[in-house]
Amino acid sequence: MATTDKASPRDRLLEAAADLFYRDGVSVGVEALCRSAGVSKRSMYQLFDSKEEMLAASLERRRAWYEAQLTPADGPGAPATPRERVRDVFERLEKGSVTPGYQGCPYLAVLVELKDPEHPASVVARDAKGRMESYFREQAEQGGVADPAVLARQLMLVFDGASARAGARIERLDDGLALGTATALMDAAGMA
């Protein structure tokens, strides 16, 4: 997502951080981030205590945008049933997975890369994944599933496996693989 020259140094840093961490991983250096944002290191350290804090803030900042990509607000054209709402998430995942620069779910990637559940960015990422799981669980409840929590966890396995494998270029989802898998699990759980 491009930012204008008028964006504040803080905004430019957070956008650059979100882009570079996603593209190259969490080991991207502070110099590269500052260069990309057009902000001095001195200014950066006035805005953020550490690279860790900047990484966490950049993930937090993108969350609303990212969630809106996967689970759009209610309105005309929105899926009408719980099952259709779940299918819609997987359809969006599959479409997104073949766009240029796709590297899988940014939150799972950060968790895999940091290997540190206590890192401030891991906390943001875990929370984002938890929100998606809650969304699936709500749909499963509304769909009359006997154990909505288990179906939601199953759907998360599929979502994260599919996004990680597509991001790693060891799978392609555009033949409906993830959607078909999610649908089979909703069928098995008796979801209306």
Place this chain on the structure above:
Amino acid sequence: MATTDKASPRDRLLEAAADLFYRDGVSVGVEALCRSAGVSKRSMYQLFDSKEEMLAASLERRRAWYEAQLTPADGPGAPATPRERVRDVFERLEKGSVTPGYQGCPYLAVLVELKDPEHPASVVARDAKGRMESYFREQAEQGGVADPAVLARQLMLVFDGASARAGARIERLDDGLALGTATALMDAAGMA
């Protein structure tokens, strides 16, 4: 896996590399690797052209061991049917996922971290994941599934989603979540 003092510098480097890359990620430095292996940097660069090559060789070296953990050889006590062989992989995944230091599948982690399908270690990792998918496909064929390739890909989504989420400490598999999901998909595919 501990090595003895009598192990060659090459073996010590590869064991240290496999351990440290798995624990801390692919950004571990050459100094830390050499220190852990008790080998000088000079010796390391006589044995390997680059850190990249050493990473690839360390993954390759562990492959037989890792695959034996998940899909043991035939013999007394081995699972007798294709369905039981698939279930056995997921049971082993679930048991392994709660052992100390578990960080998910090492091959998927390397692919997520490197974000570079051309990296020599990505090639080794992709090959390892492909071998597991082939194993699932063979079982699906023997189990009379109409589309064995699709079931194998579905099982890989579950395996990789489950191992990544357990490794990232956002899921626990010891209540049979991955096994139950894989079983539901085998049922849906009509696997004997």
